Amino acid sequence: MAMKMYDLCGEERERRFSPYCWRIKMALAHKGLKADLEACRFVEKSTMAELGGQTFPTLSDGETHVTDSWKIAEYLDQQYPDKPLFAGDESKALSAFFRYWVETQLSLPLLRTVILDIHAHLDEESAAYFRESREQRFGASLEDFAGDSEEAIKQLQAALLPARLTLKSQAFIGGEHPSFADYILFGHFMWARSISDKQLLKSDDTLYAWRERMLDLYQGLGRSATGYDCHGAA
Amino acid sequence: MAMKMYDLCGEERERRFSPYCWRIKMALAHKGLKADLEACRFVEKSTMAELGGQTFPTLSDGETHVTDSWKIAEYLDQQYPDKPLFAGDESKALSAFFRYWVETQLSLPLLRTVILDIHAHLDEESAAYFRESREQRFGASLEDFAGDSEEAIKQLQAALLPARLTLKSQAFIGGEHPSFADYILFGHFMWARSISDKQLLKSDDTLYAWRERMLDLYQGLGRSATGYDCHGAA
Numbered sequence: 354m355a356m357k358m359y360d361l362c363g364e365e366r367e368r369r370f371s372p373y374c375w376r377i378k379m380a381l382a383h384k385g386l387k388a389d390l391e392a393c394r395f396v397e398k399s400t401m402a403e404l405g406g407q408t409f410p411t412l413s414d415g416e417t418h419v420t421d422s423w424k425i426a427e428y429l430d431q432q433y434p435d436k437p438l439f440a441g442d443e444s445k446a447l448s449a450f451f452r453y454w455v456e457t458q459l460s461l462p463l464l465r466t467v468i469l470d471i472h473a474h475l476d477e478e479s480a481a482y483f484r485e486s487r488e489q490r491f492g493a494s495l496e497d498f499a500g501d502s503e504e505a506i507k508q509l510q511a512a513l514l515p516a517r518l519t520l521k522s523q524a525f526i527g528g529e530h531p532s533f534a535d536y537i538l539f540g541h542f543m544w545a546r547s548i549s550d551k552q553l554l555k556s557d558d559t560l561y562a563w564r565e566r567m568l569d570l571y572q573g574l575g576r577s578a579t580g581y582d583c584h585g586a587a
Numbered sequence: 588m589a590m591k592m593y594d595l596c597g598e599e600r601e602r603r604f605s606p607y608c609w610r611i612k613m614a615l616a617h618k619g620l621k622a623d624l625e626a627c628r629f630v631e632k633s634t635m636a637e638l639g640g641q642t643f644p645t646l647s648d649g650e651t652h653v654t655d656s657w658k659i660a661e662y663l664d665q666q667y668p669d670k671p672l673f674a675g676d677e678s679k680a681l682s683a684f685f686r687y688w689v690e691t692q693l694s695l696p697l698l699r700t701v702i703l704d705i706h707a708h709l710d711e712e713s714a715a716y717f718r719e720s721r722e723q724r725f726g727a728s729l730e731d732f733a734g735d736s737e738e739a740i741k742q743l744q745a746a747l748l749p750a751r752l753t754l755k756s757q758a759f760i761g762g763e764h765p766s767f768a769d770y771i772l773f774g775h776f777m778w779a780r781s782i783s784d785k786q787l788l789k790s791d792d793t794l795y796a797w798r799e800r801m802l803d804l805y806q807g808l809g810r811s812a813t814g815y816d817c818h819g820a821a
Binding site: 439440441442445446447448449450451457458514515516519522523525528529530532534 | 675680683684687688760761764766
């Protein structure tokens with residue numbers, strides 16, 4: 354039986370914007386594995402929740418249900434060891450650091466940049482849920498939390514500096530080949546691309562060229578997804 | 588012939604405070620290699636410079652002279668492949684990212700914290716050189732650059748968040764065993780420890796326990812070095 358992944362979507366079912374789901378879609382493609390993607394709106398978590406999945410993505414593989422993108426990556430390498438996502442224990446440990454860097458340094462300025470775009474692409478019921486839950490979490494209206502998007506983009510660009518320097522001398526965060534760390538960072542860019550027409554990177558940024566390479570991987574899996582392709586125009 | 592490493596020192600020749608030199612001293616110990624350490628003050632670069640070494644550390648191995656800690660680590664793994672500093676190409680690529688993270692996110696608040704302590708531990712001629720070159724680089728007096736050290740320590744503690752989270756579920760940045768990434772971060776803590784009595788970490792910080800483990804490595808190489816042992820007291 355094919356694997357199944359619950360994939361967050363907007364009002365349009367083909368608009369898939371979860372950065373954590375993108376990590377796993379890229380990871381599955383990296384390993385040459387197939388999964389049926391079930392598009393779920395924010396307010397359609399019931400089937401996934403019955404399986405114990407509280408967050409996107411959740412992966413079902415036969416009787417096994419794994420939630421959380423990091424745990425899913427570990428599960429995939431354990432169950433399907435060919436074409437590993439982590440070249441070894443040390444790579445996995447260093448990728449864990451990279452993950453925390455992305456989640457603590459990039460998530461906030463990026464969310465500020467796209468939060469109103471996310472809200473605008475949700476069905477009515479999901480939009481109400483999103484507004485209420487996020488306004489409670491951040492203690493501010495979505496509009497106040499977003500603030501000045503130009504300023505948030507500048508913060509994002511500044512926070513990206515270590516990745517920018519790294520990509521001056523290597524094609525991918527993982528070196529010559531993309532690794533799970535690349536999918537983690539790319540997931541954040543797909544989050545933006547799928548939902549927002551804001552330009553995040555300048556075309557002379559090493560990250561711009563890296564993102565182009567990432568968009569081309571696996572027959573253009575990212576590039577062909579529903580979204581906006583104007584990010585990073587010169 | 589034994590390898591030789593040029594190691595920056597203060598007025599007291601046993602006070603070795605260069606973070607980049609500490610990376611390599613730990614790397615040599617990791618690999619079980621010996622090098623004669625030649626203590627050099629800032630104004631005593633002449634011998635090293637004759638070998639082409641403009642910065643600390645410079646390593647001389649027979650007729651080969653390598654400068655820059657990253658290049659030295661690569662050289663050591665290439666020339667002495669036993670007990671690698673990088674478990675493989677992907678680990679090395681991810682370690683490069685870690686290096687840039689340390690150098691762009693931690694160096695500045697840490698330097699602000701300890702710059703006056705560095706100055707206070709230099710011989711008169713080196714202190715004059717240090718003041719002039721750094722005041723030119725930063726466009727401010729050492730005192731103005733340092734500013735409020737409590738505030739700089741808070742900035743440092745905030746910047747360390749991704750490492751702190753990583754060390755909640757693994758003993759070292761490299762996983763179960765220390766890797767070159769650990770030596771990179773530890774070098775920065777040895778920079779402070781060798782020259783300053785300021786307390787950088789709280790004792791309930793996962794980084795505090797990690798630093799204790801690092802200080803114990805290789806018969807307490809870091810712990811027994813000339814410096815201050817009061818960092819991180821509760």
